Amino acid sequence: MKPHPKAPALSVDRLAIALPPGADRPYAVDRVSFDLIPGEILCIVGESGSGKSMSANAAMGLLPETVRPVGGRILMAGEDILTFDEARMRALRGRGIAMIFQEPMTALNPLMRVEDQICEMFEAHGLLSPKERRARALDLLAEVGLPDPARAARAYPFQLSGGQRQRVMIAMALALEPKVLIADEPTTALDVTTQAQILRLVRDLQERRGMAVMFITHDFGVVAEIADKVLVMEKGRVVEEGTAADVLNRPQHPYTRKLIAAIPGMGAGRARRAERETILAVEGLTKTYRSGGGFLSPPRVVQAVQGVSFSLARGETLGIVGESGSGKSSVGRCLVRLQDPDGGRVLLGGADMAHLKGEALRQARRRVQMVFQDPYASLNPRIKVGRAIADGPIAYGANPRAALKEAEALLERVGLDASAAGRFPHEFSGGQRQRIGIARALALKPEIIVADEAVSALDVSIQAQVLELLAELKRELDLSLVFITHDLRVAAEICDRVMVMRKGAVVEIGTGAEIFGQPREDYTRGLIAAIPGRPTAVAA
Template identity: 65%
Template sequence: MSTALSIHDLAIALPAGADRAFAVRNISFDLQEREILCVVGESGSGKSMTANALMGLLPDLVHVTEGAAVFEGRDLFSLPDSARRALRGDRIGMIFQEPMSALNPLMRIGDQIAEVYEAHNRFTPAERKERALSLIGEVGLPDPEKIIRAYPFQLSGGQRQRAMIAMALALDPAILIADEPTTALDVTTQAQILELIKTIQQRHGMAVMFITHDFGVVAEIADRVIVMRYGDIVEQGSAAQVLEAPQHDYTRALLAAIPSDSVPEPHPVTTAPVLEVRDLRKTYVTSGGLFKPTRSVTAIDGVSFTVARGEVLGIVGESGSGKSTVGRAIVRLVEPDSGQILLDGEDMNALTPQQLRHARRRVQMIFQDPYASLNPRKKILSAISEGPITQGVPVAEAHARARELLDTVGLEASAAERFPHEFSGGQRQRIGIARALAMDPDLIIADEAVSALDVSIQAQVLELLRDLQQRLGLSLLFITHDLRVAAQLCDRIAVMQRGKLVEIGPVSDVFLTPKAEYTRNLLAAVPGADWGNRAATAS
């Protein structure tokens, strides 16, 4: 096996004012022919910068200052722009995280693939079309004749990623760089795309540099692994070595932070329900114009469940399953069409806007995006205490309580006087939790509350939630797409698919003896499922 790409002493300088001087520093590694090399790290580890540097796609003000990347006997960094452009797409292909923004929304899929040939002056237009068709077939897109004429918005997320892969494969590159290609996809789609990348890698004998933050994905496809942190390589080795016997503390911490599949003992639920949802329905209707029919999408289709006092109920589903809409309908950020939402026997859905404003206190929400959920212009103190003050709590008391809560969620009291941009994602999520607690709610809805966080931070926030839940006896509705996370925190799990509740039961039942076909598929699609189970039984 020979080396496809060899990187020596790479250093990438960041502009003044960044959190550190170098995005990566002194990193050296080899990419062997016919292997899948996974580069793993949390956000800010420099893994994507490394890939972008190889492709010559670094942002302005960020430069490679040192090092070499030897590919086919030439150093990529010392090549003139024209030579690098010729290599891009031809010998080195790349696929990105977000296929919707990586594809031109105004070009047909077939034309975008043909454009790759055109850029490198290959073949006649007829041949280009021919090849685009066969590529589309190769990446497993159904009905190539139709797909070639489709626009990106007409495809699903998984299909778009397949189209991106087809573009990257167009000129049969020696190296494929994949930057988090499955992060934006649902688990079942992710499993299919990973399978596709593996098959194609073997068929074309490519070297793949696969960048990810997910050790599950690593377990699924990697031959070799590089673990990065703060711009350094902390560990590298074969997938088996790194996963089974990690050497570095950081790798061990990362692996330990992954929610395991081991199912906790369920607490029997005996108390009266705090929330009862009966036959909730919501349909979005887009009014049609003169020439288009009205379109209706059923987001929630007759969902009923209860949450007991002090219980954590998880709602799991893929994107578009209606799980978030259920959460938002309960707090009436979305107006449901019909159904009852009984909070301690009182129907939230029947309240007038005026009554609702006062009843708001009783159900609070923790949001997904820690960067969007805090007003950038309000200090933390006022963000937390604004709600109670609006509900009539005296200002001094609300402020004192806010400071207390900051301590409860593990932040310093000085945080109160600062603005959101001074905090990291994990810290902001803690502030979001404090804000929800400040209202003394009967029920907290956590909508993908840990999905935007790195694994190690995710573990900390989950730990905090569990701790608070036990200490304060919170009732929690935990909405997530991640089965493993749900298993860690929840007492019962409800699985949603296309607006319907397909299964609900204690965690152990749902995980070990799933009744619905869909639940079985979901469980099977979790990346690194085998490895996770092995790790769990070994420990």
């Protein structure tokens, strides 16, 4: 990039970060240089392991103990941050540089009210009186767009939605008016409308405050929506950089072109397939959650699923889309009986799975299996993956030796080596673990797979590979697929029909062409309008 007339708020100069012995390459970050300019947003893009988050963590002094900077400088106000001791880094964090993390629920203290966590920022730096701190906390919560700042201030993190928690994280990051804001994948886990709101909020705050923003993402739709400049990283190195318009519309490097090509399209959707037999029929499904309550307060009641009905044909992919809290995951969990529905029927081959018990339910469960969003959380970290895949068939009476042999064959079928059977879950990447989750679901030879946000946490290129794998398996095994997602681009790419949900109810259902080409409902049109811009939408 050409020198900028404004002095950089932060300069990264030939930064090198070494990986421990035995890693897949010598450096996590290899001689990387870039400037963060006041009033601009620099998006750093790349797959998992590209070094983008490691660069941000180095600037915050938050590198893991196993890696260390071995070259280069990170300059702020003429001083090299890499030379700071822990006391100077604590003084810098929040005031000079602040960070918004990907998952606010892990970054926020679950045992402290929101207000106290914001006030703690001022207290740690010896700023303001207790009364002033609380007033400032309310002002910050209002600035980030929380509709009832006083209520949010008194809440614990678990009492807020994902989007609200992310707004709290932004409020905390802004508390001490930093010159540099680092946002590390802050919208990856959010539904499309909440994502659009957070992106708009970050852009508005950046423009009002004149901050320099480093925005780390693997989603080129987000880049098209928010970036002024773009830096593309692969395996620790910068492979391309430039303005958003240049990188997105005229990418030069093959790696950049590959990432852009992997973005799910938003065409008219898949055409209708020839009618086939119905394998699953859901009629009037309901599910209500009750929580809390005590001597003086009534329990909190949430109607998660309200009279949902749909059918699934053999070999069909039905997408279920909607915002967080729409009830889509609750429907999926009721289908596999991870949760018992309160009412309605789930008809599978004439049997009502919603009301089966004992051995009859156990046998029916073989026919409907689930692939989860986070395979690491659903795999036992102490059990080798071959055994994890084989455990299902063994529980249904298969010979253990034969089941383990079949597990190895399944691992090869999903694109891994048979030797992976002897390794533990932590030894695999996120995309590899998702393949293991698919192999485990296939082990019982199901007729239906329910995939709940199965690709939402993956890089765009890994996501494309997993989607392609699911499509291949569907064709080969004549599987039916219920695909739950908040990403409408993914739904448009792979679904034969799409069901849109809001607040537990079905808004509309139709073919991909009908839903994405001619949506009937305002809510559906709003979801489609909120999709982050595609590269072609960026003006030159």
